[in-house]
Amino acid sequence: MSDQRDQIVVRVRKLSKSYDGLSNVLDNISFDVGKGETFVVIGPSGAGKTTLLRLIDLLEYPTSGRLNFSGQDTTQLDNYDRLKLRRRIGMVFQTTILFSTNVYSNVAYGLRLRDRSEDDEPKSVSRALKTVGLQNLEERYAKTLSGGEAQRVAIARILAYGPELLLLDEPTQHLDIGRQLEMVDLIRSLSRRGIAILATMHDLTLIDGAFSSVWLLSPGDTMRKGTLEDMLQPELLERAFKYPPRYRSMLEDRIRGRKERVL
Numbered sequence: 569m570s571d572q573r574d575q576i577v578v579r580v581r582k583l584s585k586s587y588d589g590l591s592n593v594l595d596n597i598s599f600d601v602g603k604g605e606t607f608v609v610i611g612p613s614g615a616g617k618t619t620l621l622r623l624i625d626l627l628e629y630p631t632s633g634r635l636n637f638s639g640q641d642t643t644q645l646d647n648y649d650r651l652k653l654r655r656r657i658g659m660v661f662q663t664t665i666l667f668s669t670n671v672y673s674n675v676a677y678g679l680r681l682r683d684r685s686e687d688d689e690p691k692s693v694s695r696a697l698k699t700v701g702l703q704n705l706e707e708r709y710a711k712t713l714s715g716g717e718a719q720r721v722a723i724a725r726i727l728a729y730g731p732e733l734l735l736l737d738e739p740t741q742h743l744d745i746g747r748q749l750e751m752v753d754l755i756r757s758l759s760r761r762g763i764a765i766l767a768t769m770h771d772l773t774l775i776d777g778a779f780s781s782v783w784l785l786s787p788g789d790t791m792r793k794g795t796l797e798d799m800l801q802p803e804l805l806e807r808a809f810k811y812p813p814r815y816r817s818m819l820e821d822r823i824r825g826r827k828e829r830v831l
C-alpha cells in the first residue's frame with residue numbers, strides 16, 4: 569500500500585496573500601487536498617476564491633506560507649520548475665480562453681505543450697470531447713461555440729492530458745440547468761478516476777453530493793470547512809455574504825425547502 573503522504577496532492581500551510589501589502593485577501597489558510605478528493609470553495613464576491621485557485625495553479629506567489637504540490641515546496645522553485653509542475657495541473661478559468669482555431673486544435677494544445685505522442689493525439693482528443701459531451705464538434709471554429717460549449721472545450725483540453733489536480737473556477741456559471749447537472753456528474757466521475765478537484769461555485773444548490781467538503785471564505789474571518797449542511801446556517805451566511813437581516817426568513821424558507829429540492 570502506498571504511503572499516506574503519496575496521496576496528498578496539495579498541502580497548504582498558513583498561506584496568506586496580499587496584493588497591496590496592506591491587507592490580506594487570504595489570511596493564514598491551511599488545508600490538504602488528497603487524490604480523488606473534491607472540494608468546493610464558496611464565499612461572497614471578492615472573498616479571494618479565484619486568488620486561492622490562482623495560487624494553487626502557481627500563477628501567483630503567496631505573500632507568506634507554504635504550498636506543496638505532490639510533495640514539492642513550490643515557493644522554493646524557480647520559474648522553470650514551477651512551469652513543469654503547472655503542467656500536471658489543469659485550471660478552467662472564470663472566463664474561458666480559447667484559441668482562434670478549431671475545437672480539435674484547442675483540445676490538442678495541452679497535449680502538444682506536453683510533447684505527448686502525435687500518434688495518440690486523435691484518440692486522446694476525441695475521448696476528452698466525448699467525456700464532456702461534445703463529440704462531433706472537432707472541426708468547429710472554437711469562437712462560434714456557446715459559452716457553455718466553450719467551457720466544456722476548456723475542460724476537454726485539460727482532460728486530454730490527464731491532470732493530477734483540476735481547478736474549476738465557477739464551472740457552472742454559463743450553463744443551463746441540464747448542463748449544470750451534467751457538470752456536477754462530470755465532477756463526480758472525474759474524482760472517481762482519482763483526479764483531485766478544487767472548484768468555486770456560487771450556486772449552493774449544485775454542491776449537494778458532488779463535493780466531499782465545502783469551504784467558506786469570507787473576508788475578515790478564518791476559512792471554515794464542513795459539509796454543505798454546516799454552511800447552510802442563516803446567521804453564518806448572513807455574516808459571510810453581508811446581506812441584511814430582513815432576508816433571514818426568506819433564506820430559512822429556502823433552506824427548509826431545499827429538503828424538498830426547492831432551493
Ligand SMILES: Nc1ncnc2c1ncn2[C@@H]1O[C@H](COP(=O)(O)OP(=O)(O)OP(=O)(O)O)[C@@H](O)[C@H]1O
Pocket residue numbers: 587588593611612613614615616617618619620662
Ligand atoms: N491582480 C490583482 N491586483 C490587485 N487586487 C486584486 C488582484 N486580483 C484580485 N484582486 C482583489 O482581490 C480580491 C479577491 O479577488 P478574487 O478574484 O480572488 O475574488 P473572488 O472571491 O473570486 O470573487 P468573485 O466571486 O467575484 O469571482 C478582490 O478585492 C480583488 O479586487
Ligand SMILES: [Mg+2]
Pocket residue numbers: 617618619662737
Ligand atoms: Mg472569482
